[in-house]
Structures are given as structure tokens and as C-alpha cells.
Amino acid sequence: MxxxxxxxxxxxxxxxxxxxxxxxxxxxxxxxxxxxxxxxxxxxxxxxxxxxxxxxxxxxxxxxxxxxxxxxxxxxxxxxxxxxxxxxxxxxxxxxxxxxxxxxxxxxxxxxxxxxxxxxxxxxxxxxxxxxxxxxxxxxxxxxxxxxxxxxxxxxxxxxxxxxxxxxxxxxxxxxxxxxDTPAIGPVVWGADGAQYEAIGQTFSWDALREQPELGFPALRMNGQQVFRWASYQMVPVAKKALEKAGITAEDLDAFIPHQANMRITDAMIKALKLPDNVPVARDIARTGNTSAASIPLAMERMLEEGEAPHGGLALLIGFGAGLVYAAQVVQLP
Ligand SMILES: CC(C)(COP(=O)(O)OP(=O)(O)OC[C@H]1O[C@@H](n2cnc3c(N)ncnc32)[C@H](O)[C@@H]1OP(=O)(O)O)[C@@H](O)C(=O)NCCC(=O)NCCS
Structure with missing residues (x-):
């Protein structure tokens, strides 16, 4: 031993x-x-x-x-x-x-x-x-x-x-x-669906440039409709599970801060989650666009600064994107 x-x-x-x-x-x-x-x-x-x-x-x-x-x-x-x-x-x-x-x-x-x-x-x-x-x-x-x-x-x-x-x-x-001293970040619900890896990605990978330098610089490309459908429908059960694992319901939320991908995706989620009308929702995308990994903390900061979401309140976060991958959790706002 x-x-x-x-x-x-x-x-x-x-x-x-x-x-x-x-x-x-x-x-x-x-x-x-x-x-x-x-x-x-x-x-x-x-x-x-x-x-x-x-x-x-x-x-x-x-x-x-x-x-x-x-x-x-x-x-x-x-x-x-x-x-x-x-x-x-x-x-x-x-x-x-x-x-x-x-x-x-x-x-x-x-x-x-x-x-x-x-x-x-x-x-x-x-x-x-x-x-x-x-x-x-x-x-x-x-x-x-x-x-x-x-x-x-x-x-x-x-x-x-x-x-x-x-x-x-x-x-x-x-x-x-x-x-x-008290629970303030709920259990994460996360996962990856690599079978949909082609939905969002680069136009070509960096190593392609070794063979074809004339390709220039790669860019992001996406199948907008595929991503839209996946995010609007398949992310709702993920969000619900994050609420359930945190031991709360949509009625207990003080804010909903989803990834700022598209305002219509956010609206579809609000409807499917039956989010009460009085729960403030992050709509930072209007002035910020989709900033990928930065979108949730930027939206959170703005909601707190503008007094839209209360310090110490409960917020549901959900991120989703290229991979396709996702992660959601309930947090107590700072
Ligand atoms: C990208 C997105 C806005 C495109 O919207 P869409 O409604 O799916 O658009 P479509 O590609 O189906 O095109 C619909 C019509 O708009 C037209 N169109 C496409 N892009 C256009 C543009 N930039 N400006 C004007 N018209 C456009 C198309 O030609 C098509 O016209 P038609 O109906 O006459 O054929 C939408 O798919 C989306 O937001 N997807 C999710 C993307 C996302 O969130 N990505 C990040 C993931 S983290």
C-alpha cells in the first residue's frame, strides 16, 4: 500500500x-x-x-x-x-x-x-x-x-x-x-454535439495555407438556419435543466442573460421557458452584436450598471455556439 x-x-x-x-x-x-x-x-x-x-x-x-x-x-x-x-x-x-x-x-x-x-x-x-x-x-x-x-x-x-x-x-x-458562505453558482448543464461541427467554423484551417497560400486569411462561416433552429429549440431543455438543478423555477429569476447570438433566438427561448414578463432580459446585442465568449459578461455588466438587474439577484446564463457546444447555470449576481 x-x-x-x-x-x-x-x-x-x-x-x-x-x-x-x-x-x-x-x-x-x-x-x-x-x-x-x-x-x-x-x-x-x-x-x-x-x-x-x-x-x-x-x-x-x-x-x-x-x-x-x-x-x-x-x-x-x-x-x-x-x-x-x-x-x-x-x-x-x-x-x-x-x-x-x-x-x-x-x-x-x-x-x-x-x-x-x-x-x-x-x-x-x-x-x-x-x-x-x-x-x-x-x-x-x-x-x-x-x-x-x-x-x-x-x-x-x-x-x-x-x-x-x-x-x-x-x-x-x-x-x-x-x-x-452560501450557494451562489448553480450546477452547470453542459455538453457538446460534435456531429454538428460543420454548422459554424472557419472557411479553412490554418494548415491549408501551407498548400495554398493564395487562400489568404480565413473567416468564420456558418449555416445560419441550422444554428438558429438548434439554438431556439434544443437549448430550451438545457436552460430548464439548469433551473431544475439549481432548485428554482423561471418565476424565481431576477434576470435572464443568454448568449447574445440573435434577438429572435432570445425571444424564442423566453416564450418556451414561459419566462414571466417582469424578468429583465439581456438585449445587449442591439448595440454590441454577437461577441461570442464576451457576450454574457458584457451583458451582465451592462444590466447591473444600468440598474436593469439587481445586485444579489438570481440570473440564468446560457451560452451556445461552434462545436456545437453549450453550457448553462444559474448564478447570484455580484
Ligand atoms: C444569419 C441569420 C440572421 C439569417 O437569417 P435567416 O432568416 O436564416 O436568413 P436566410 O439565410 O434563410 O435568408 C432569408 C432571405 O434573406 C435573404 N438574405 C440573406 N442574408 C441577407 C442579408 N444580409 N441582407 C438581406 N437579405 C438577406 C436571403 O437571400 C433570403 O432571401 P429569399 O427569401 O428571397 O431567398 C439567421 O439564420 C441567424 O441568426 N442564425 C443564427 C446565427 C447565430 O446566432 N450565429 C451565432 C451562433 S453563436
Whole structure:
């Protein structure tokens, strides 16, 4: 028999202590998008709910946006960078295979005691990061965890593609997760359906450039209708299960903060969930577009800042996207 070793142990519960966001300075309206593609402000607004989005300037890199959002989240949480034991960044637009963006950002923040790694779970990335953060805190691997969702989707957008040019935006959102006396992050409901991997992806992978350098730079492409149907119908049971696992019903919610993919997907979910009319719903997509991993923390920050959702209230989060992958949980808002 080998000598018995110690198991890690942490506090019984974890919570979001603070959130922060970064919105790039450049506002891009539907009219500007329609100068390139054959479309109209009316079509984009009615089909997606998007009126404008933010596209990063050259200086607004994924690293710069992450550090800025993280600084706000740390200040809101009252936590110093040295107290972080882990930095998780969810992104699909850190355009270097290695090192991770998280290692770079942790260094810039002065998070000298933190492990750091990136997660690739597309538009479900923030909810994946949050689940990992809560497990790390409760498991005793880290006392405080910084979760960042950041994207520069404009880098991977073909401005001439009529099926995607109007959807995506750039930005960063961050949350600090730490110990809690009471339950404040519910069980995650997550999964992956890799059989639908072709629904959203790159036009070609980086290694294709070795054979065909003339291909240029890849862009995101998606089968809009397939994604729309999947998200509108198959994500509802996932959301219901997250409520059930947290031990609450839709009536108990103080906010619904779904991934900001398309306002019509959000509306379909509200109806199917029978969400009471008085529950505020994140509609940040109108001014921010679809910012993938950044969309939920950005929407959460805006709802709290504008007094739309109450501090300490219960919010249902659900992220879904390329993979296809998804993750949902109920959280107590910071
Ligand atoms: C992308 C999306 C807005 C397209 O809307 P849609 O209603 O499915 O559009 P379709 O591709 O079926 O096209 C419908 C019509 O609009 C037209 N159309 C397509 N793109 C257009 C555009 N940019 N401007 C104007 N008309 C357009 C089509 O030509 C078609 O015309 P027709 O009926 O005369 O043939 C929608 O599918 C969607 O939001 N899907 C989910 C995407 C998403 O959330 N992705 C992120 C996942 S995390």
C-alpha cells in the first residue's frame, strides 16, 4: 500500500464577486455594413435585433481588452491580482497557437501566483470558464479565479459575406470568482454535439495555407438556419435543466442573460421557458452584436450598471455556439 496522500479541499460554495467589461471605441452601424454587403438596416434589425456593433482598432488587441476588463472586475470584487490562483480565458480569436493568451494577460496583470490557460468553447466559453472556476474554488485548487471572455471577431469576419458580416462584434468581459458562505453558482448543464461541427467554423484551417497560400486569411462561416433552429429549440431543455438543478423555477429569476447570438433566438427561448414578463432580459446585442465568449459578461455588466438587474439577484446564463457546444447555470449576481 502506498502512503496515503492529502486530497485538495476548498470552501463549500463559490460566487461571482465582481464583473467588468471592455467595449472597443469604434462603433460600426448597420448602414456602414450595408456599404459593403447587399442588405439593409431594416433587414438586419428585424432578423437579428442588431443596430450597431463595436469593432476593435489596431491598439485594441485581445490582450489589451482582456487586461482592461479584468482590471474592472478585480476592482469591483476588491481583489488584488496577486490573490488570483487561476486565470482562465475563453476565446477563439487569440490568433497564436501558443503561448496561451491567459499566460500573457496574467503576466500583464501581475497575477504572479496564478496558473493560466485558455479555453476553446466559442460562444459558450464564458459559461464553461465559470463552471471550471467554481470547481477550482470549491475543489481547493485556487482561492480566487479570474474568468475572461474576449473576442476580436472582426479579425475573422469576411466583410463581403452576406450571411455573417452583420453578426459579429468585438469586446471583453471578465468575472472574479471566489469563496462564498452560501450557494451562489448553480450546477452547470453542459455538453457538446460534435456531429454538428460543420454548422459554424472557419472557411479553412490554418494548415491549408501551407498548400495554398493564395487562400489568404480565413473567416468564420456558418449555416445560419441550422444554428438558429438548434439554438431556439434544443437549448430550451438545457436552460430548464439548469433551473431544475439549481432548485428554482423561471418565476424565481431576477434576470435572464443568454448568449447574445440573435434577438429572435432570445425571444424564442423566453416564450418556451414561459419566462414571466417582469424578468429583465439581456438585449445587449442591439448595440454590441454577437461577441461570442464576451457576450454574457458584457451583458451582465451592462444590466447591473444600468440598474436593469439587481445586485444579489438570481440570473440564468446560457451560452451556445461552434462545436456545437453549450453550457448553462444559474448564478447570484455580484
Ligand atoms: C444569419 C441569420 C440572421 C439569417 O437569417 P435567416 O432568416 O436564416 O436568413 P436566410 O439565410 O434563410 O435568408 C432569408 C432571405 O434573406 C435573404 N438574405 C440573406 N442574408 C441577407 C442579408 N444580409 N441582407 C438581406 N437579405 C438577406 C436571403 O437571400 C433570403 O432571401 P429569399 O427569401 O428571397 O431567398 C439567421 O439564420 C441567424 O441568426 N442564425 C443564427 C446565427 C447565430 O446566432 N450565429 C451565432 C451562433 S453563436
Amino acid at each position: 502506498p502512503k496515503q496522500i492529502q486530497s485538495p479541499a476548498g470552501p463549500a460554495h463559490a460566487r461571482i464577486l465582481g464583473v467588468g467589461g471592455y467595449r472597443p471605441s469604434r462603433v460600426v452601424t448597420n448602414e456602414q455594413i450595408c456599404q459593403v454587403i447587399d442588405s439593409t438596416d431594416e433587414w438586419i434589425t428585424t432578423r437579428t435585433g442588431i443596430k450597431e456593433r463595436r469593432w476593435a482598432t489596431a491598439e485594441e488587441t485581445v490582450g489589451m481588452m482582456s487586461v482592461s476588463a479584468a482590471g474592472k472586475a478585480l476592482a469591483a470584487a476588491g481583489i488584488e491580482p496577486e490573490q488570483l490562483g487561476l486565470v482562465i480565458i475563453s476565446t477563439v480569436t487569440h490568433l497564436a497557437q501558443t503561448p496561451s493568451l491567459a499566460a500573457i494577460v496574467a503576466n500583464e496583470l501581475g497575477a504572479v501566483n496564478a496558473a493560466a490557460f485558455d479555453v476553446s468553447a466559442a460562444c459558450a466559453g464564458f459559461c464553461h470558464g465559470l463552471a471550471l472556476a467554481q470547481d477550482a474554488v470549491r475543489g481547493g485548487s485556487a482561492e480566487y479565479v479570474l474568468v475572461i471572455g474576449v473576442e476580436r471577431l472582426s479579425d475573422l469576419t469576411d466583410m463581403n459575406d452576406r450571411s455573417t458580416a452583420f453578426i459579429f462584434g468585438d469586446g471583453a468581459g471578465a468575472a472574479v470568482v471566489g469563496p462564498s
